[in-house]
Amino acid sequence: MIFSLPAHAELSELEGAAGHEEGTSSLWDLEGAQGQAGAEPEARSTDDGIDCQVEGPCIEKATGLELRVLPRPFSHLYGEAQAEADAIVQGNVPAFRPLYVFERSDVDPAQPDSPQGWYRVGSGAESPEGWMRAEDVFEWRQALLVSYTHPGDEIEGRNPVLMFRGLSDLDALVDDPERAQKARSLYERLEAGDVPDSLVSMEPKRFVDITDQFYMLPILDWEQTRIQGDDVRLLQLAAAVPNARGADTLENPEYAEQSLVGRQAGGVGREALKVDLVFVIDTTRSMQPFIDMTRDAVASLTRSFDEDTEARFRFGLVTYRDSTEVITELEYVSRNHTEELVDGQTMVTLLEDSAQATEVGSLDYPEEVYAGVDEALHSAWREEALRFMILIGDASAHAPGHLQSVTGKSAQDLRRELDDAQVHLLAIHLQDPRAAADHPVADEQFQALARIRGAKGAAIEPVDAFDQEAYQVLVDGVTDDIRQLLVETVGETTGSADKAAAPETPDDTLESVSALWNAALVEYVGKQARPPKDVVAWAMDRDLVNPADRALEVRVLVNREQLNTLAQSLEIVVQGLMRAEITQGEFFDALQGVAGQTMKSPDEIGQGATLAETGLLPAFVQSLPYRSDILALNDEMFSSMTAQQRADLEYSVLAKLEQYRAINEQVDAWFALNEGDRKSAHVYPLHIDYLP
Missing domain, CATH: 3.40.50.410 (von Willebrand factor, type A domain)
Known part of the structure; x- marks a missing residue:
C-alpha cells in the first residue's frame, strides 16, 4: 500500500530530522522548539512556542496541546515561587506524574542543563495548585513515550532492558568491540546479586504489557548511533506508574528480586x-x-x-x-x-x-x-x-x-x-x-x-x-x-x-x-510483575546482546478528546476521497466541499498544498516528529495514483477509524494519570503506526 506508515515505525522515522548521527540532540531540538528566554510572567506568554492564557493551562502554539511537566523525585510544591520550607504545600510530589503548567516565571529554555525559574502547576486542567522550581521538573511537550516489547520466552527471547545512570555509561558499553560479551556479564552479575554501579534499574524479566498494566516511559532526550549497520537509539527515559510511589532501583532489594523472576516462573495466580x-x-x-x-x-x-x-x-x-x-x-x-x-x-x-x-x-x-x-x-x-x-x-x-x-x-x-x-x-x-x-x-x-x-x-x-x-x-x-x-x-x-x-x-x-x-x-x-518507577535513566531501544531484537517501541499518549477529534478529521478525509473519485475532480476541491469551515482558509489552498497544510487534522498530529505519506498527500500525488492505489488509501484510513472506534469502546483500556481526572482526560498509549 502506497500511503501507510511502516509496520514497525522506528524513532528515526519519528524524528524526520537530519544531523543527529553524531552526538546528542537536546529535547528542544527533538521537539523543534524555537526562541530565547521566556517573557515576563505578567505578560503570560513566551516567545519559545508557548502561550500562557489568562485562564487555563499554557498552550503549545504548534500543537494546541496543554503544556505539561514531569516532576523529579523528592520535589516539592510551594504556595509561592519561593523555596522556603514554610511555603511547601505538598512535599515529595509523585515523580514523573504529568502536571499542567499555568504560568512560567523566569524560565529560560535555552539553558536546559541549568534550569532557572518557576512553574505554576496543577494536577488537573481546571486550576493551579502551586509552584515548582524549574530544576525540579522536566518539560514534556510531545506526548511520546516508549513501551516494552513482548520479550519472548526464557530461552530464545530478548534480554530485559537495562537502565543506566548516565549516557556515558551506556555509550561506553555500546561502543565497546566486545559489547555482547560485556552485556552478558552485566546480566550474570545481576543474577548473582552483584549490582554494577553503572546501573540504576532494569525492566523486569517478566513481561509488563502497557495495554494491560499502564506505565509511563516518556522520552526526555535521545542519541542515535549505529550497531552493525543498523540504527539504534539511546534514550533518556523517566519511569512512572500512576498512583504508585517510590524509586524502583536495583539498590531496593524487593524490586531487584522481583525484577529477576523468570518470565514463566512462579505459581502466583x-x-x-x-x-x-x-x-x-x-x-x-x-x-x-x-x-x-x-x-x-x-x-x-x-x-x-x-x-x-x-x-x-x-x-x-x-x-x-x-x-x-x-x-x-x-x-x-x-x-x-x-x-x-x-x-x-x-x-x-x-x-x-x-x-x-x-x-x-x-x-x-x-x-x-x-x-x-x-x-x-x-x-x-x-x-x-x-x-x-x-x-x-x-x-x-x-x-x-x-x-x-x-x-x-x-x-x-x-x-x-x-x-x-x-x-x-x-x-x-x-x-x-x-x-x-x-x-x-x-x-x-x-x-x-x-x-x-x-x-x-x-x-x-x-x-x-x-x-x-x-x-x-x-x-x-x-x-x-x-x-x-x-x-x-x-x-x-x-x-x-x-x-x-x-x-x-x-x-x-x-x-x-x-x-x-x-x-x-x-x-x-x-501480570504479577511491576514496571520500574520514579527513576530517570538511559536505555537502548534494542537488546544489548542481540541488537536485531527490538526492546522498546514508540507510542503516543492520547486522551479521548484527541482520539475523537482525530477520528472526525479522518472521516472528512474519507468523504473527500470518495467525492473526488465520484466527481473525477481534484482532491482538495472535493475536500473543501465536505470540510467547509474546518480547513484553514479553504479558498486559498491550491496546487501543491498538502493535507497537513490544510489544518484539517489535529495540530498535535501534525507536530509529532514522524513521517506520514498521508499528511504529505496533495493534488498532484492524488492525480498520479491508480484507481487501486486510491482505494487502498481510502480503506487504510477506514481501517484506522475502525481501530479508533474499538479503542474508544474498551472501558478498561483507558487510564487516569491523576486521581480524579475527568473521563475525557483519560489516556491511551496509541501505537505510532495507528496514526494517519
Missing part, C-alpha cells in the same frame, strides 16, 4: 488459569468435511476433560464466508455463534447445527478471512484466561480496497489488534492442489496473522485439503496439546514464587502450539 479457545472457520461450500472433523476434535477433547479441566475451558465459534453485497445468497459475511463463550458440549452442538457450509459459490477463490478474525476479536474473552484463536480456512483473504473487502483491514492491522487484546492465533491452512496459485498469497496473510508474539516465527500449520485423515490428526493434536499444556501448567509444584521454573513442554507437542502457549503464559505471569 496459576491456580486460577483458564483457557478461551475461539474457532474461526470458513463455511463456504468446500468446508463441510473439515467443520465435521473440527466438531469431532472438540467432542474428543471434551470427553478427555476431568471436572477441573472442563471448568477451565470455554469455547467460541465464528464463521465467515464472503461479501453479501456481491453475493446476497451467502446469508452473512461473518457470524458470531457465541455471544458468551460456552462449554465444550455446547460447542459440539453449535458445530453440528449452526456451522453449516453454504451451497452457494463465490465469485472468486479468496474469502472474507479478515472479517472472521475481526469478528472473533470482539469475543467475550475472560480476564483470567489465556486467549487462543484457531483460524481454519482454505483460501486467502481479500486485500483492503478489493470490492469484496468488508473490513478494509489488512493482516498487519488485525495483528496489532490481536496483540493489544493478548489474543494468540494459530492458522490451519487447507491447501487445495487445484488452487496452488492462491497458496503463497494465503500463506503470507496467515503468517502475518499467526505471528508468535515475542518470536520470529508464525503458528501456521499447512495441510493437504484432500488428506482428510491428516487434518483430523492435526486438529485433534492442536486441541489436545492445549489441554495437556493447561493441565501441566496448573499442576506444576509452585515452590518459590520467585525462582520456580517454567513447566516442561511435552516432547510430542506441536511446536506451533507450544510456542503460542509460551507467549500467552509470559503475558499471564507478567
Whole structure:
C-alpha cells in the first residue's frame, strides 16, 4: 500500500530530522522548539512556542496541546515561587506524574542543563495548585513515550532492558568491540546479586504489557548511533506508574528480586488459569468435511476433560464466508455463534447445527478471512484466561480496497489488534492442489496473522485439503496439546514464587502450539510483575546482546478528546476521497466541499498544498516528529495514483477509524494519570503506526 506508515515505525522515522548521527540532540531540538528566554510572567506568554492564557493551562502554539511537566523525585510544591520550607504545600510530589503548567516565571529554555525559574502547576486542567522550581521538573511537550516489547520466552527471547545512570555509561558499553560479551556479564552479575554501579534499574524479566498494566516511559532526550549497520537509539527515559510511589532501583532489594523472576516462573495466580479457545472457520461450500472433523476434535477433547479441566475451558465459534453485497445468497459475511463463550458440549452442538457450509459459490477463490478474525476479536474473552484463536480456512483473504473487502483491514492491522487484546492465533491452512496459485498469497496473510508474539516465527500449520485423515490428526493434536499444556501448567509444584521454573513442554507437542502457549503464559505471569518507577535513566531501544531484537517501541499518549477529534478529521478525509473519485475532480476541491469551515482558509489552498497544510487534522498530529505519506498527500500525488492505489488509501484510513472506534469502546483500556481526572482526560498509549 502506497500511503501507510511502516509496520514497525522506528524513532528515526519519528524524528524526520537530519544531523543527529553524531552526538546528542537536546529535547528542544527533538521537539523543534524555537526562541530565547521566556517573557515576563505578567505578560503570560513566551516567545519559545508557548502561550500562557489568562485562564487555563499554557498552550503549545504548534500543537494546541496543554503544556505539561514531569516532576523529579523528592520535589516539592510551594504556595509561592519561593523555596522556603514554610511555603511547601505538598512535599515529595509523585515523580514523573504529568502536571499542567499555568504560568512560567523566569524560565529560560535555552539553558536546559541549568534550569532557572518557576512553574505554576496543577494536577488537573481546571486550576493551579502551586509552584515548582524549574530544576525540579522536566518539560514534556510531545506526548511520546516508549513501551516494552513482548520479550519472548526464557530461552530464545530478548534480554530485559537495562537502565543506566548516565549516557556515558551506556555509550561506553555500546561502543565497546566486545559489547555482547560485556552485556552478558552485566546480566550474570545481576543474577548473582552483584549490582554494577553503572546501573540504576532494569525492566523486569517478566513481561509488563502497557495495554494491560499502564506505565509511563516518556522520552526526555535521545542519541542515535549505529550497531552493525543498523540504527539504534539511546534514550533518556523517566519511569512512572500512576498512583504508585517510590524509586524502583536495583539498590531496593524487593524490586531487584522481583525484577529477576523468570518470565514463566512462579505459581502466583496459576491456580486460577483458564483457557478461551475461539474457532474461526470458513463455511463456504468446500468446508463441510473439515467443520465435521473440527466438531469431532472438540467432542474428543471434551470427553478427555476431568471436572477441573472442563471448568477451565470455554469455547467460541465464528464463521465467515464472503461479501453479501456481491453475493446476497451467502446469508452473512461473518457470524458470531457465541455471544458468551460456552462449554465444550455446547460447542459440539453449535458445530453440528449452526456451522453449516453454504451451497452457494463465490465469485472468486479468496474469502472474507479478515472479517472472521475481526469478528472473533470482539469475543467475550475472560480476564483470567489465556486467549487462543484457531483460524481454519482454505483460501486467502481479500486485500483492503478489493470490492469484496468488508473490513478494509489488512493482516498487519488485525495483528496489532490481536496483540493489544493478548489474543494468540494459530492458522490451519487447507491447501487445495487445484488452487496452488492462491497458496503463497494465503500463506503470507496467515503468517502475518499467526505471528508468535515475542518470536520470529508464525503458528501456521499447512495441510493437504484432500488428506482428510491428516487434518483430523492435526486438529485433534492442536486441541489436545492445549489441554495437556493447561493441565501441566496448573499442576506444576509452585515452590518459590520467585525462582520456580517454567513447566516442561511435552516432547510430542506441536511446536506451533507450544510456542503460542509460551507467549500467552509470559503475558499471564507478567501480570504479577511491576514496571520500574520514579527513576530517570538511559536505555537502548534494542537488546544489548542481540541488537536485531527490538526492546522498546514508540507510542503516543492520547486522551479521548484527541482520539475523537482525530477520528472526525479522518472521516472528512474519507468523504473527500470518495467525492473526488465520484466527481473525477481534484482532491482538495472535493475536500473543501465536505470540510467547509474546518480547513484553514479553504479558498486559498491550491496546487501543491498538502493535507497537513490544510489544518484539517489535529495540530498535535501534525507536530509529532514522524513521517506520514498521508499528511504529505496533495493534488498532484492524488492525480498520479491508480484507481487501486486510491482505494487502498481510502480503506487504510477506514481501517484506522475502525481501530479508533474499538479503542474508544474498551472501558478498561483507558487510564487516569491523576486521581480524579475527568473521563475525557483519560489516556491511551496509541501505537505510532495507528496514526494517519
